[in-house]
Amino acid sequence: MSQNSPQTNEASLHAVDYWQVLRNRYGIILLTFLLVFLTAAVITRVMPRKYSSTAVVQVNNPGQGFGSNLGILESRQYFATQFEVISAAKTLKVVAEALDLKNKWALRDEDAVVGVLKGMVETKLRPGTDLIEITVLHIDPEVAKEVAAEVAIAYQNRRNQEEAARAENQLDALDAEIEDQKDKVEAKRKVLDTIVRITGRPYFEGSQNSPESMESLLAKMADRDVFDLKKNRDQYRIYLEKLEELDKEQVLRYAAELPVDNNSVRTLHTEYLATKRELEANKASGLGARHPTMMVQQERLAGLREDLDSAVATLRESLATNYEMISEQLLVMEDTSQKQQDELVELATEMHDYKEATRDYESALALLQELKLTHSAERVGLRSPKEPITIQEDPKVGTKPVSPKVTLNLVLGAVIGLIFGIAIAFFLEYVDTSVKSLEDVERFLQVPVLAVIPKDVGVLHKQSGMSPDAEAYRILRTNIEFNRKNPEDNSITVVSGGAGEGKSTTLVNLAYVCAQGGYTTLMIDADLRRPRLHTFFDINNSVGLTNYLTTDLMLEDVILQTPVDNLYFMPSGVLPADAAGILNSRRMSELVQDVKQRFDLVLIDSPPILGVSDASVLASEVDLTMIVVQHRKLPRNMLLRVKQAVENVGGQVIGVVLNNVDIRSDNQYQYYTSYYTYYAPSAEPETRSNRKVVDAKKSPAPTQSNDSDLY
Known part of the structure; x- marks a missing residue:
């Protein structure tokens, strides 16, 4: 006997064609199919006929819409919570009391009524909307309608009460917070008054110009004046040094071009140059040195030259005087600027506590004002009517039973019976170790x-x-x-x-x-x-x-x-x-x-x-x-x-x-x-x-x- 025969893999022994299995076991499949199908038919036949009635309510989320600010996960959780609220015992007890269901249904207590109602009420969300369908199933269509209407009303009233209570609690919390903030503002004000008395610097509520900012402005102005004086002083020094370096003719020309007030050198130098050109022109025309015209012009030219030299000397003295005066002003202004800087540093040290106290007080005051505005808005919102739940459709009396679903039950019975029959067939084929083929005989024996x-x-x-x-x-x-x-x-x-x-x-x-x-x-x-x-x-x-x-x-x-x-x-x-x-x-x-x-x-x-x-x-x-x-x-x-x-x-x-x-x-x-x-x-x-x-x-x-x- 072959060695691998007894140890042949069990899976290979059952590797049969699926269709062949179905043909071999069609009796089992048919029997199972008929049993499950007939069972579904009998169960469907004996099940009581139930009618449905549906009320449609719209859920208005206060302050925001589901499609905008709420994410998908939050929206699902919110509606899942609302489904639980609708079918909660607290809601259903109100329905039981309103319809007197305990006596009508002859039940022992309210808990039993609530248990029956839980089995009757179904809720679901209309896709893509904020509408909840509240469906009630009952053998009596009138009872289904009454219960659906009362569940919708009880849910609406409960949400209205919860919304009102929530708003009142928020207002109470805001009132308490406002009072607490007032105490904080008063304490901050007292601290600020103490610092004002110590520093001697007054606080003007709402003022944007603090003492520190005024001192800083004065220091900046003094620095700017020092800069201007240094600039002018350096300019005059340059003018004087240049006048010393040039020769007489260059000095005349340079002095005439200096941008100083009351510069007489400029006018004299212009006249001097004009007279000199006339003299050169007469000389060129053939007039001799002894010619009266030439002599007059030479005397005039000599006088203009003396005036120019005198004017240049006067200009040099004036520049030196201005230089000395500006240097003295610069020393005074530098001293003043240094004092301003020292005072600013001292003021900054003194103003640290002042500024901190001012900032704390103003922040506390601003928060108090914001709380007051929020309180006012909430108060207005509380007084205006709110409807967290709106009933969009009232329930109607059902005309046709919705349960049991005969066609669906029979189809499911047929499908389940067929699947179960096929599963049993394959299971029996799997556990069947009898000889099924020639290969089985030759492999094992x-x-x-x-x-x-x-x-x-x-x-x-x-x-x-x-x-x-x-x-x-x-x-x-x-x-x-x-x-x-x-x-x-x-x-x-x-x-x-x-x-x-x-x-x-x-x-x-x-x-x-x-x-x-x-x-x-x-x-x-x-x-x-x-x-x-x-x-x-x-x-x-x-x-x-x-x-x-x-x-x-x-x-x-x-x-x-x-x-x-x-x-x-x-x-x-x-x-x-x-x-x-x-x-x-x-x-x-x-x-x-x-x-x-x-x-x-x-x-x-x-x-x-x-x-x-x-x-x-x-x-x-x-x-x-x-x-x-x-x-x-x-x-x-x-x-x-x-x-x-x-x-x-x-x-x-x-x-x-x-x-x-x-x-x-x-x-x-x-x-x-x-x-x-x-x-x-x-x-x-x-x-x-x-x-x-x-x-x-x-x-x-x-x-x-x-x-x-x-x-």
Whole structure:
């Protein structure tokens, strides 16, 4: 046996085609489907008819809209909270009291009424809106309408009360905070007054010009004056230095260009240059130095030069004077600026506490003003009407029941029944370890499948020779010929794991087909527990195998010829008390050896091998053992035990016959079995008068004197 057979992966053993599973288990699927569907139909039929009535309310979130400021998560949480508020016991108690439901429904207390109402009320949000649908289900449509209307009103009133209480609490909190802030402002004012008295600097409420800012402005002005004086002083110094460096002619020109007030040098220098040009012009015209005009002009030019020198000297003195004066002013202004800076530093030190106290006081005062404004706004909002909940649609009386949903329940029942049936089918297929295919046999038993016998095959010798079912047994006959290693091995016992697997029918039909093929075939009914072979031929079972084994009867006395040519039969005889002991005898061994010499093929029927030891004894006596396995019956482990039981006594398993296969539902066998119907014989069965399994010299039948009884 192959080593990997017992350890084959369980998943691979159940790797079957899904459609094949559905076809094989369609009965279970249909039964489950009908049971679930009928159950759903019955439950739907007995369920009470309920009517619905719906009130639609709009939730107005105070101060903000759901679509703008609230995020998606916050909006879902808000509406989920409102759903809980609607179905809360506090809301439903108001409804119960308003409709007097305790007395109308004859319940023991309000808690029981609230429990019933919780089961009636359903809430949901209309997608994309702020509208909540309050739906009430009840067997009475009028009651459903009344309860829906009262739930909407109770919810609206509760939200109005909660909103009013919330606003009042906010106002009370603001009043307390305003009073507390007033005390803080007064304390800050006292601290500021103390600092004002210490520093001597007054505080003007609302003034933006602090003493520190005025001092800073004066210091900046003094710095600017110092800068201007330095600039002027440096400018005058430059003028004086330049006048000292230039010669007389350059000095005249430079002095005439100086940007100073009352500069007489500029006018004299202009006149001087004009007179000089006239003198040069007259000289060029030919006038001599002694010419009166020339002399007048020379005297005038000399006088202008003296005036220029005098004016330049005066200008230099004026510049020096201004330089000295500005330098003295600069010293005074620098001293003043330094004092301003010192005073500013001192003021900044003194103003630190002043500024801090002022800032604290002004901040506290501003917060007080803001609280007062908020309080006023809240007060105005409280006085104006608010509607956190608006009833948009009043409930109406339902005209048609909404529960149970007949169509939905039946569809769900059908779907669930189908799914459940398919699940059961696959589960049964998974837990089913019986033989389902040829591969199962060859994988676990490691022996070939000799033939696949279709379901509901009858006894062939009672049917027409044209029956296509005979072809399956012809295949079996051929496979036996080619699978036995020794041509002398012509005694075969047919065994099965349990009763009712078609072992005896398989033996009779195989014997009939072999006899048709020209084999002299002997059937021995060695099932000494429940013999059946005689019933196939309507033969008396009183004398047979047991009589031969326990008495001195001759072999010809217990072998009978059947109506079928070449087919002989040995009945079981009287049933003994110790069947296994009789079969496990020397005379039985001699019997097997004797019939092997007389017949081409000996087929021995036996009881189930797992039930009694008879079959094991027969397996040890004969040449070959053929196992008949009913399709989808015994677990694979039991079949493995059948093979082991044969091998443990020294028997040789030639192969397996897979019996009772429903080829209409098992697609994998249709190809294997359907072809022989096409090739089924259309004439008389074949004869093989010259073909023998054993030596041709051997007689096909006993040759004793009473041949008439044998044949």
